[in-house]
Amino acid sequence: MHSGELAHLAGVTVRALRHYHQVGVLPEPERRSNGYRSYDVHDLIRVLRIKRLASLGVPLERMPELLDDAASDGGGLLDELDAELAAQIDRLTEQRELIARLRIHDAPPDVPPELAPFLAIFAAAGLSPGLARIDRDQSVLLAHLVGEEGMPSLAKLYQRISATTLVPAVAGIAKRFDQLGPESTQRDIDELVDSFVEAFGPLVDEFSDGSEPYDLTGSATLFDQYTADVLNDQQRRTLAQLEATLDK
Incomplete structure (x- = not known):
């Protein structure tokens, strides 16, 4: 029989037969005078055995020892x-x-599952699409940086921030932050920083006492690079002032 007949009988493709030849699990038969390969029933049986082994997940390179060793x-x-x-x-x-x-939680597939419930709460609080995207991106980066060991602590922080009593404060501060722009004054920035410290200062102190199983001090430049691309001047000034205030 020729290759097409063998492929049809065995339920494979001619390309598969060629591949079997190339990797050495199916010896190439002699060719007829017309140049076509000539297969017989023994070749059919071997191809059927190859198919069976492949269905079990046996890699092709491991098959010769099973196909050729009757005692194995x-x-x-x-x-x-x-x-x-x-x-x-x-x-x-x-x-x-x-x-x-x-x-x-109707969360995007690219967010850390451990943080998905809390990101959903923030999104439902009315964050603008832009801030929701920033929240998602930074959460993805944070999850990677803290690793598996630090994820429980990070999830605990998100859980505390998304507590029912804090969600209105999160939404209000986020809205004011989103509205910062060229027309914003230093007073606007000062008041926003003061509001944040009043609402979240104790929580920040709690989670920055050095007891976390991760250290993000060397990752500041990554977040700086990110915010430089997605925030305006007034928003970046606010973050810098907030960081300086919390470090005092």
């Missing part, structure tokens, strides 16, 4: 495959759980 029962390889599949199932189960958590 593949027990060790099956144990390896079973362990790999178990690990994949665990990963997929975890991914599904993360997706479910994001769906519950």
